[in-house]
Amino acid sequence: MPGTATLPVAPAPRRLPYRVEALEGRAAFDALEAEWNALLARGPVDLPYVRHEWLAAWLDAFAPRARLRVLVARDPRGAAAGFAPLLEERRSGAIWLVAPANDHSCRVEWALGPDASGAAAALWGHLRDRLRWDALLLRDLPRDGPTSALLEPLARADGHLTGRWESLRTPWIALGGEGAEARTSSKFRANLRRRARRLGEMGAVAVRREDGRGDLEGALRELFALEAAGWKGARGTAIAADPRTVAFYRRVAGDAARRGALAMRALTLDGRAVAAQLGLVHRGVYALPKIAYDESLAQVSPGQLLHREVVAECEAQGLAELDFLGPDMPWKRDWEPRHRPHDWLYVYRPSIAGRAMHTLKHRVRPAVKEALSWWR
Structure with missing residues (x-):
């Protein structure tokens, strides 16, 4: 109205x-x-x-x-x-x-x-x-x-x-194309080749692969022991120093193995692991929750040599990305990553x-x- x-x-x-x-x-x-x-x-x-x-x-x-x-x-x-x-x-x-x-x-x-x-x-x-x-x-x-x-x-x-x-600021690299290693610096590639030769002069070098159908517990023990033998062991922050952390990674690895997502890799020298990775493969991405290497062999970079093999394997399988996880670190930067x-x-x-x-x-x-x- x-x-x-x-x-x-x-x-x-x-x-x-x-x-x-x-x-x-x-x-x-x-x-x-x-x-x-x-x-x-x-x-x-x-x-x-x-x-x-x-x-x-x-x-x-x-x-x-x-x-x-x-x-x-x-x-x-x-x-x-x-x-x-x-x-x-x-x-x-x-x-x-x-x-x-x-x-x-x-x-x-x-x-x-x-x-x-x-x-x-x-x-x-x-x-x-x-x-x-x-x-x-x-x-x-x-x-x-x-x-x-x-x-x-x-x-x-x-x-x-x-x-x-x-x-x-988590590093990651795209896989495929001309290859992730080819996108790194020529100096880094030359260092990898030289260190691979030096490691080969020390004994027989091989890559051991474990997806959960073999000796998963043995592969985990290798990883835990390598990590505990280095600076993390000295500081008390290695996985092996805490039973809770050991139980967590055993469970994570076992669960990944059951669904076909586990990719544990070790670089061996005369049968002894000198570097190891606990990797997960999911939806075309290789993720890297844990690594360890023999720090007494740091002069030949066994961790980087293993990572080189892992990158090549991931690209051969047609994976799209490698996610380093965790913080940015100098060894990860050698791979010219992007960051999240x-x-x-x-x-x-x-x-x-x-x-x-x-x-x-x-x-x-x-x-x-x-x-x-x-x-x-």
């Missing part, structure tokens, strides 16, 4: 196509294995380190008594669209939700299906509205991966505070506690660190 004020009508709340449930405990997580891996195979993050069996091995080894929550996004028919595994921790009175990960995890992503954007929005909505937490931490997220690219904008749009620390940056992504509630933690972590500490660097 003329002269009647029209009140604004609030828009109807946007209904997400997915409902989310929060499951707790290992039994609930274990029951998800088949649909977890099936979803990964259809989505953008089909990586070995996101597979259910990898996470189960990690939990058994490093966090068997942790409080595990798994957020599950499902469509109206009940089909899974995304999984977000999180551990709840108490730190100085604050509640943290963290990815189940450590230095052995390689890379972290949520398990997202083809509709990664919709699933991530649903998972975030449940985190935001239904769970108690002060801070969320996902470590070693590929910066350009879907979890990283989707989660932070969602959180910031809802007024949450975020911060990042770069953790890794990874971050620790932090999300904080816009509460007094959350704002205080954000200020301390991402403003005060960087300022102090910079001041100390100037002082030194």
Whole structure:
């Protein structure tokens, strides 16, 4: 009617196509294995380190008594669209939700299906509205991966505070074409040839291959012993120094062997391993979680000579990429790699506690660190 004020009508709340449930405990997580891996195979993050069996091995080894929550996004028919595994921790009175990960995890992503954007929005909505937490931490997220690219904008749009620390710049090389070795420097190639000749003068050189159908336990013992004999053993950080880490890599290797993804390689001198790799082959990519070499033979670079053989084998098999995993290192740079940056992504509630933690972590500490660097 003329002269009647029209009140604004609030828009109807946007209904997400997915409902989310929060499951707790290992039994609930274990029951998800088949649909977890099936979803990964259809989505953008089909990586070995996101597979259910990898996470189960990690939990058994490093966090068997942790409080595990798994957020599950499902469509109206009940089909899974995304999984977000999180551990709840108490730190100085604050509640943290963290990815189940450590230095052995390689890379972290949520398990997202083809509709990664919709699933991530649903998972975030449940985190935001239904769970108690002060801070969320996902470590070693590929910066350009879907979890990283989707989660932070969602959180910031809802007024949450975020911060990042770069953790890794992981090297990788494309395979094929003229060949990865041909793309390296002429000096590096000449060094490889010279060192191969010198090693050959010391005895009989061969490459031993293990895919799980032979002596897998023996191959693992070789790898662990080589690593423990070097600087990692001296520092107490070798796999063999911690029974939990030994159990984790045994489990990872066994699981990979059962699905035909294991590629353990050793360079031998008169039958004795002088370099070893634990490799995984998945979706055309050779990934390298662990290496070791005899440091007493560093002058002939047995690790690089083995890697040369592995690169040639991967290219002969038609693989598309070799992913070194882990941090950038001088020996990896010899292969002229490209790099994938990874971050620790932090999300904080816009509460007094959350704002205080954000200020301390991402403003005060960087300022102090910079001041100390100037002082030194």
